[in-house]
Amino acid sequence: MMPTNLSDVHRDRRSTQVENLTCDNRAWTIPEELDEPLEVDYLTDDESDDGQDFEVPVPELDQLISGFEDGDEKIQTENAAWKEHLADLKNRGFEKETREEIKQTKLT
DSSP: OOOSSSTTTTTOOGGGGGOOOOOOOOOOOOOOOSSSSSOOOOOOHHHHHOOOOOOOOOOOOOHHHHHHHTOHHHHHHHHHHHHHHHHHHHHHHOOOOOOOHHHHHHHH
16 A cells, blocks of 8 residues: 655655765866868879779679578588478479469469
8 A cells, every 4th residue: 555645755865965076176178270281191082083993893682691601510511401302392292382473373
């Protein structure tokens, strides 16, 4: 049951408040900004683009996927197990339909 007097539930804890404040009265000097840099040791965007025509060859997505999956033993074992499953189904007289075959039957 909830008490009817709110002061029984919540009391300000004034003893934990910070009573003494100290200020740092040291002066800090901030350097002024220069109007122009004294020396520039890097090229601007226009200068860096001159004579730099090149393209990065990007392989096809299938090549990227096969490049990542070729060395993975887990994927190879899963693919081998799937092929065994399909061969077992074929031996029992069943054939698994591919997604393309399923799409063709739905379209017609």
